[in-house]
Amino acid sequence: MITGxxxxxxxxxxxxxxxxxxSFQSGxxxxxxxxxxxxxxxxxxxxxxxxxSLSVDGVTLTPTGFTxxxxxxxxxxxxxxxxxxxxxxxxxSEEESAKAFSKLASQLKAIKFPAETEEDKKQKLVxxxxxxxxxxxxxxxIDLNDPLTQANRVxxxxxxxxxxxxxxxxxxxxxxxxxxxxxEKVPLKKALYLPxxxxxxxxxxxxxxxxxxxxxxxxxxxxxxxxxxxxAIIFLIANIVIGVFLSKKIVTKDTKKEALTSFxxxxxxxxxxxxxLALLVAWLLSSKLTFLADGVFKGMGLALMTLVxxxxxxxxxxxxxxxxxxxxxxxxxxxHSSESK
Numbered sequence: 001m002i003t004g005x006x007x008x009x010x011x012x013x014x015x016x017x018x019x020x021x022x023s024f025q026s027g028x029x030x031x032x033x034x035x036x037x038x039x040x041x042x043x044x045x046x047x048x049x050x051x052x053s054l055s056v057d058g059v060t061l062t063p064t065g066f067t068x069x070x071x072x073x074x075x076x077x078x079x080x081x082x083x084x085x086x087x088x089x090x091x092x093s094e095e096e097s098a099k100a101f102s103k104l105a106s107q108l109k110a111i112k113f114p115a116e117t118e119e120d121k122k123q124k125l126v127x128x129x130x131x132x133x134x135x136x137x138x139x140x141x142i143d144l145n146d147p148l149t150q151a152n153r154v155x156x157x158x159x160x161x162x163x164x165x166x167x168x169x170x171x172x173x174x175x176x177x178x179x180x181x182x183x184e185k186v187p188l189k190k191a192l193y194l195p196x197x198x199x200x201x202x203x204x205x206x207x208x209x210x211x212x213x214x215x216x217x218x219x220x221x222x223x224x225x226x227x228x229x230x231x232a233i234i235f236l237i238a239n240i241v242i243g244v245f246l247s248k249k250i251v252t253k254d255t256k257k258e259a260l261t262s263f264x265x266x267x268x269x270x271x272x273x274x275x276x277l278a279l280l281v282a283w284l285l286s287s288k289l290t291f292l293a294d295g296v297f298k299g300m301g302l303a304l305m306t307l308v309x310x311x312x313x314x315x316x317x318x319x320x321x322x323x324x325x326x327x328x329x330x331x332x333x334x335x336h337s338s339e340s341k
Contacts, residue, residue, distance in 0.1 A: 204274030
């Protein structure tokens with residue numbers, strides 16, 4: 001049984017925070033962010049009590065100290081996965097408490113290894129859960145506002161599905177969630193940013209125009225034909241490289257499907273505009289100014305421009321998804337500043 005009565009804690013030199021009364025049994029409890037004062041009170045280490053009492057496992061903590069035992073707190077960072085706080089209330093003697101705490105600390109050190117893959121993370125959390133079950137842990141605190149913990153939220157929740165002890169999850173801050181929702185619109189805004197679109201437009205234009213120019217009777221099968229054809233291919237590749245660069249800058253593992261689709265759609269439309277302009281210029285130069293051969297839009301000329309045009313269009317439709325998939329596989333997570341276990 002975990003009970004808090006008339007608790008007030010010191011937030012800073014000028015501010016005290018009243019905490020509503022609470023009582024919890026064993027099991028997993030989600031504490032809404034609106035009641036984060038309860039979560040803060042349970043963390044012990046960061047909030048000195050001004051009044052009231054917290055009773056856990058027969059041990060009571062008041063502003064004057066402990067009655068019936070003592071307590072220890074461990075802030076544990078699980079590398080590449082997130083963090084949690086372990087709180088142990090010991091009702092035995094100081095010697096017994098120190099021995100139990102030393103045993104726990106030793107076992108936690110034994111599971112210190114990198115967790116780069118999803119399987120590594122699962123294995124590490126299974127081992128952590130085993131350690132917790134073998135020790136007298138009063139309760140566990142998991143703050144879902146920690147970016148790394150939030151990123152691996154599914155793993156943390158799976159770990160505690162059948163947990164026999166007591167665990168508390170602090171829900172995500174609604175204001176933070178709202179900010180994230182706004183941030184998800186950023187890729188679309190960046191996608192519309194003209195300086196990012198101009199290179200795509202130019203390379204798609206040049207790739208198609210040079211494909212048409214390569215069919216000119218004046219240079220056909222000459223060294224200039226080879227250069228024009230080679231340049232068209234180079235600009236096609238450059239267009240794809242620019243698309244990959246933009247995707248890596250804009251697309252993140254948190255990008256929503258709608259934002260990703262918008263980004264790809266705008267990239268594709270940019271290339272379609274470049275293609276259309278190139279075809280218009282090629283038509284004018286072949287039909288009106290006779291700079292290019294009349295047969296540009298027939299046979300090999302048409303086939304070449306169709307092939308290059310298809311590459312320009314379909315590449316931009318799949319690049320965003322390819323980059324997103326790669327980021328999900330690599331599990332690129334924010335670096336954690338604390339020492340990890």
